[in-house]
Amino acid sequence: MTKTKHDLIEFVYDTLQIYSKRDVIAIVETFFELIKNSLEEGEEVTLSGFGKFRVIEKAQRMGRNPKTGDKAVIPARRVVAFKPSMILRQKVNRG
């Protein structure tokens, strides 16, 4: 089973009760939007009990096209890394 944004919207809708579906959709979108904004600014996002998102700068390097074997330059870029908190790790391991 896969959980999607839609499931989170249903969950928040049930949690908040008196709010309309439209409001709840905006609320859930805002949650993810705020995290994205922060990362876009290069800011670290630390959600205690859950984990830490941060942006890592990757230097340019030479890679290879795995299909053709041709050398290709992989340009410098930024990637998002997530480090799960100990609490989340333990939760996932307990199953």
Next chain:
Amino acid sequence: MKKSDLILRMMEKTSLPKEKAALVVNGILDEIADALAKGERVEIRNFGNFTVRTRKGHIGRNPKTGEPVKVPDKKTPHFKAGRGLQKRVNHDQ
């Protein structure tokens, strides 16, 4: 940004009172965590996917005594940024 900052920003953007904003922030994170604990994946379009990966167990050794020790399989949460997030972090478009 810490969780408390996220809650404050949620209040500004959505006009939720503080206790509701906290309920939403903690609730969403708990929902994602619970799904992962059940081994489910979580897909958030334009944000990213959370999945559970298994690290294979192996025979380790107690470094002091040299005795072999079984290290069991371990599950670990993994996040892969979605296209929308990846693009924004790189400021293209």
